[in-house]
Amino acid sequence: MRRGLPTKKPIHGVKHIIAVASGKGGVGKSTLAINLALAIASFRHRVGILDADVFGPSIPRLLNLKAEPQTNEKGDLIPLANFGVKAMSMGFLVGEDLPIVMKALQQLLHQVQWGELDLLVIDMPPGTGDTQLTISQQIVLDGVVIVSTPQDIALVDARKGANMFTKVNVPILGIVQNMSVFVCPNCQHKVHIFGQNGVLKTSKEMGLDYLGDIPLDADICELSDFGTPVVVTKPDSFNAQCYKEVAKKIMNKINLKN
Numbered sequence: 001m002r003r004g005l006p007t008k009k010p011i012h013g014v015k016h017i018i019a020v021a022s023g024k025g026g027v028g029k030s031t032l033a034i035n036l037a038l039a040i041a042s043f044r045h046r047v048g049i050l051d052a053d054v055f056g057p058s059i060p061r062l063l064n065l066k067a068e069p070q071t072n073e074k075g076d077l078i079p080l081a082n083f084g085v086k087a088m089s090m091g092f093l094v095g096e097d098l099p100i101v102m103k104a105l106q107q108l109l110h111q112v113q114w115g116e117l118d119l120l121v122i123d124m125p126p127g128t129g130d131t132q133l134t135i136s137q138q139i140v141l142d143g144v145v146i147v148s149t150p151q152d153i154a155l156v157d158a159r160k161g162a163n164m165f166t167k168v169n170v171p172i173l174g175i176v177q178n179m180s181v182f183v184c185p186n187c188q189h190k191v192h193i194f195g196q197n198g199v200l201k202t203s204k205e206m207g208l209d210y211l212g213d214i215p216l217d218a219d220i221c222e223l224s225d226f227g228t229p230v231v232v233t234k235p236d237s238f239n240a241q242c243y244k245e246v247a248k249k250i251m252n253k254i255n256l257k258n
């Protein structure tokens with residue numbers, strides 16, 4: 001028998017799969033992943049989100065989902081859903097015991113009854129570890145979206161992340177800058193807390209597309225904490241529009257209509 005990398009498999013019934021990744025933790029990856037999923041669903045696509053953030057699953061909280069998923073007669077997991085988006089999360093399944101986590105990851109990748117989806121968004125764990133490699137090697141991804149804040153320490157890790165995906169032949173759809181600008185709610189003065197154009201500069205240096213900028217705004221954080229993300233709760237707000245602009249660029253790249 002030939003030994004080597006495992007063969008990549010599509011996910012049954014799912015037309016497109018993108019991953020959202022970051023080099024560093026806490027830069028807003030899950031918030032971007034869920035708002036992108038909801039934005040693309042708002043363009044009348046059937047969307048699911050797979051939370052593969054093994055040690056810090058956020059999607060149950062972001063979608064206000066708590067129940068344990070049921071299984072079908074084949075033993076496949078049936079996703080939960082909220083705001084029209086189907087969701088499956090490591091957070092529904094396990095604690096933090098590594099062997100169990102890796103087994104659960106296989107179940108999440110290959111044994112979920114998604115039904116027909118136009119797009120599955122995978123929320124990756126931060127960094128460049130085993131989970132990212134496993135997903136890159138086992139799943140046919142249309143591409144990965146990298147998110148970073150504009151300060152150097154995050155950008156160094158974003159580069160590492162991008163390099164890892166390139167090495168394993170996963171196309172990079174582009175980079176999103178998060179939390180670069182804070183607009184004072186009283187005087188509208190703009191403050192670039194972590195620097196202004198760090199992600200744009202890095203994307204140019206790396207020859208990657210710049211997909212847009214999401215401001216640092218308390219509303220984004222609070223609505224996420226309530227399990228009511230800004231794209232569904234305040235769809236006409238500036239913040240929601242920023243996520244929708246990024247979503248449109250991604251949809252164009254993977255040939256999804258908007």
Ligand SMILES: Nc1ncnc2c1ncn2[C@@H]1O[C@H](COP(=O)(O)OP(=O)(O)OP(=O)(O)O)[C@@H](O)[C@H]1O
Nearest residue numbers: 025026027028029030031056215216217220221224
């Ligand atoms: N643009 C933003 N404005 C304000 N707060 C934000 C923004 N983006 C994310 N946050 C907040 O920052 C925190 C971290 O965000 P999030 O959980 O999405 O990051 P992450 O990169 O997925 O983290 P982890 O490494 O835990 O997976 C959360 O409290 C979230 O609400």
